[in-house]
Amino acid sequence: MxxxxxxxxxxxxxxxxxxxxxxxxxxxxxxxxxxxxxxxxxxxxxxxxxxxxxxxxxxxxxxxxxxxxxxxxxxxxxxxxxxxxxxxxxxxxxxxxxxxxxxxxxxxxxxxxxxxxxxxxxxxxxxxxxxxxxxxxxxxxxxxxxxxxxxxxxxxxxxxxxxxxxxxxxxxxxxxxxxxxxxxxxxxxxxxxxxxxxxxxxxxxxxxxxxxxxxxxxxxxxxxxxxxxxxxxxxxxxxxxxxxxxxxxxxxxxxxxxxxxxxxxxxxxxxxxxxxxxxxxxxxxxxxxxxxxxxxxxxxxxxxxxxxxxxxxxxxxxGGATASGAEDLDISEEFNDGNLSDTWQWPVEQKPAYTFNEGLLVLEASPDNIGTVLGKRTIDEDYTATTAIRKSALHGGIMAGLTAIGDTDNAVGIALSDEQIVLWAMKGGSLSTIARAAAPAGEEMVQLRLTTEEGDQMQFAWSADGTTWHPLNEGEAVDAFYLPPWDRGVRVGLTAKGPENATAVFDWFRVDN
Missing domain, CATH: 2.115.10.20 (Glycosyl hydrolase domain; family 43)
Structure with missing residues (x-):
């Protein structure tokens, strides 16, 4: 007891x-x-x-x-x-x-x-x-x-x-x-x-x-x-x-x-x-x-x-046990094990549907709110999250990518949608577009990046090769002050919004604190 x-x-x-x-x-x-x-x-x-x-x-x-x-x-x-x-x-x-x-x-x-x-x-x-x-x-x-x-x-x-x-x-x-x-x-x-x-x-x-x-x-x-x-x-x-x-x-x-x-x-x-x-x-x-x-x-x-x-x-x-202190604060999910680690989370009202295919995460979309969500707890006010998404696998109006999530009515993210890279925000259930750019032609995979400072000042960028990064909000941070509900912290993770049965394919997901 x-x-x-x-x-x-x-x-x-x-x-x-x-x-x-x-x-x-x-x-x-x-x-x-x-x-x-x-x-x-x-x-x-x-x-x-x-x-x-x-x-x-x-x-x-x-x-x-x-x-x-x-x-x-x-x-x-x-x-x-x-x-x-x-x-x-x-x-x-x-x-x-x-x-x-x-x-x-x-x-x-x-x-x-x-x-x-x-x-x-x-x-x-x-x-x-x-x-x-x-x-x-x-x-x-x-x-x-x-x-x-x-x-x-x-x-x-x-x-x-x-x-x-x-x-x-x-x-x-x-x-x-x-x-x-x-x-x-x-x-x-x-x-x-x-x-x-x-x-x-x-x-x-x-x-x-x-x-x-x-x-x-x-x-x-x-x-x-x-x-x-x-x-x-x-x-x-x-x-x-x-x-x-x-x-x-x-x-x-x-x-x-x-x-x-x-x-x-x-x-x-x-x-x-x-x-x-x-x-x-x-x-x-x-x-x-x-x-x-x-x-x-x-x-x-x-x-x-x-x-x-x-x-x-x-x-x-x-017994001579040792302590390393807090666990490794960086996150690297390569999706090679055929299952999700126990630290992934999703909204209680919407269990995500997903499968694995040769080291890729295949996430089914949802038309509701910000779509299907797979998130991780954030642990710092300054972090960089990145993911790689298969551009060729997106069809039929799906918008999928990397998102900072307060709840399903309050989030901000960068996504691929209809051959475009979109910086979007949802506040109080209202969805808006902040910026757009053409997705790189002829590329199978596009990397998306979110860099956060002071907990709520967010920069978004994309890259075709992981080396040259193109900012989407032109150096002016997106203010995400409104994100965390009164009883929760911000999550960062993957979202896929679109028709049911549509899917997004992710190669990996990482967070550097």
């Missing part, structure tokens, strides 16, 4: 390694982590991007690899949108994912899925709680008697109301709540908590349960998030909020930290995996996954070094 009694951990011999935040670069909001033996398993918010809820694996809390998804092929039958805040738990050989989603025709609910393996397949058990104003951020915990509870937030802030954190008994199958719900605590207006408290993560240490929670505005350019903690000797309270809250605030490198979970390593140290915005890449890269050690004061309360996210830190590496 997520519950961990840190008082009984036994230190083991370790060596220390260094790492630099983020440990999950890119849009990995609301991360959750659990340790099972020598393995760490994590997941994070998907929002409106499928496949839903990545499953990530690590041996040292620093180096992470995406190894699957909770819902890799389709959405849960009962849900339609807003796939937020998954919480991973483990007990008696079974993994549980509590997640938030919008019920079809209804409001936000907390649902649960389970599997005998961290990587799935997961069986969905449907929603556990759906309050009138919405229920989000589910978390499981056992009390001192061993009874199982679900803890969650009532989403009152969506209607200008308070945001109680509730608890209620749950059956052992995790399929239904039982007994009476009870309030743990709620936001205190006029304090740092502002309009909400959310993202509860509870651990037991000695006689106390500690509830790590987030307060105030989570997301977007006006975010004010921080981390607080409350404690009680019983799950039902009374809960005492720490008078030194918030225990984590922003610094010069990271802003709006919050919504994470606690995990203990084999040496007995406690860590917090949570999200924050980088002050440079900010909303464009989204809320990235950070790791910090939790320290415990003589007064029994937890704290973080410098009361803010670490820029660099050290962590024990049991």
């Amino acid at each position: 997520n519950q961990q009694d840190t008082a009984v951990s036994e230190p083991v011999a370790t060596q220390t390694i260094s790492y630099t935040n983020p440990v999950l670069p890119g849009d990995y909001a609301d991360p959750s982590v659990v340790r099972v033996g020598d393995d760490y398993w994590a997941t994070a918010t998907s929002s409106e991007w499928a496949p839903l809820f990545p499953i990530l694996h690590s041996k040292n809390l620093v180096d992470w690899e995406t190894v699957g998804h909770v819902f890799p092929d389709k959405l849960p039958d009962w849900a339609e949108a807003h796939f937020w805040a998954p919480e991973i738990a483990h007990e008696n050989g079974r993994y549980y994912i509590y997640y938030t989603a919008k019920k079809k025709g209804g409001n936000l609910c907390v649902g649960v899925a389970s599997s005998a393996s961290a990587t799935g397949p997961y069986v969905d058990h449907g929603p556990l709680v759906c309050q009138e104003v919405g229920s989000i951020d589910g978390y499981e915990i056992r009390d001192k008697n061993g009874d199982l509870y679900l803890v969650w937030k009532e989403d009152g802030n969506s209607r200008g109301l308070p945001t109680p954190i509730w608890g209620q008994r749950m059956n052992e199958e995790r399929t239904a709540l039982t007994g009476e719900m009870f309030e743990m605590f709620r936001n205190d207006p006029g304090t740092w908590e502002g309009g909400l408290v959310e993202g509860p993560a509870i651990v037991r240490r000695g006689d106390y349960f500690y509830n790590f929670y987030a307060g105030d505005k989570c997301c977007g350019r006006e975010c004010t998030y921080g981390v607080g903690v409350a404690r009680a000797t019983s799950i039902k309270g009374p809960w005492e909020k720490y008078d030194q809250n918030p225990i984590m605030k922003q610094n010069e490198e990271w802003k709006c930290p919050g919504h994470g979970t606690v995990v203990s390593d084999p040496s007995g140290r406690d860590y917090f995996l949570y999200h924050a915005y980088n002050t440079d890449s900010f909303v464009y890269a989204g809320r990235q996954g950070l790791l910090d050690e939790i320290k415990w004061g003589e007064d029994g309360w937890p704290y973080f070094e410098n009361n803010s996210p670490a820029i660099t830190a050290q962590i024990p590496a049991p």
Whole structure:
């Protein structure tokens, strides 16, 4: 389970390694982590991007690899949108994912899925709680008697109301709540908590349960998030909020930290995996996954070094393991393996159809919005994305190429269409053309390039040989300030807009950060 009694951990011999935040670069909001033996398993918010809820694996809390998804092929039958805040738990050989989603025709609910393996397949058990104003951020915990509870937030802030954190008994199958719900605590207006408290993560240490929670505005350019903690000797309270809250605030490198979970390593140290915005890449890269050690004061309360996210830190590496820090930040997809890597994403409402043909990606078009989408998380404010597209394979009015994507109504891209190279933008669902150029005659393949600075200043160019590049917007950057929605970062990837059954053929896709 997520519950961990840190008082009984036994230190083991370790060596220390260094790492630099983020440990999950890119849009990995609301991360959750659990340790099972020598393995760490994590997941994070998907929002409106499928496949839903990545499953990530690590041996040292620093180096992470995406190894699957909770819902890799389709959405849960009962849900339609807003796939937020998954919480991973483990007990008696079974993994549980509590997640938030919008019920079809209804409001936000907390649902649960389970599997005998961290990587799935997961069986969905449907929603556990759906309050009138919405229920989000589910978390499981056992009390001192061993009874199982679900803890969650009532989403009152969506209607200008308070945001109680509730608890209620749950059956052992995790399929239904039982007994009476009870309030743990709620936001205190006029304090740092502002309009909400959310993202509860509870651990037991000695006689106390500690509830790590987030307060105030989570997301977007006006975010004010921080981390607080409350404690009680019983799950039902009374809960005492720490008078030194918030225990984590922003610094010069990271802003709006919050919504994470606690995990203990084999040496007995406690860590917090949570999200924050980088002050440079900010909303464009989204809320990235950070790791910090939790320290415990003589007064029994937890704290973080410098009361803010670490820029660099050290962590024990049991068994002589090493950490390379963040994964290779550059992307190279050559399409030679006959499958897509697990880090590709697409809009939840439109699963793409594609095939592979001798090292080429054949992507079926769609007439909707910006067309069929295959995207990757961006991780920096400055990057260059390139792709190679087969000109001779485009027919019948299809427009296909390289795109920076906020969502399906907001994007900007460079594409091949009807023997022309087109620089286009969609804003609020309205499509416009910024520039056009004739495609090179007699060329089988054309390369397209997007260069981004400061997250939203974008230059587009094309090349017939990968050496000589022809700018399409003549040196004046396209302003993509409008791209990221309030709860997501920008994706960059491939799109194909056109009649159904029409296809675009891509040779490769690369991103240099």
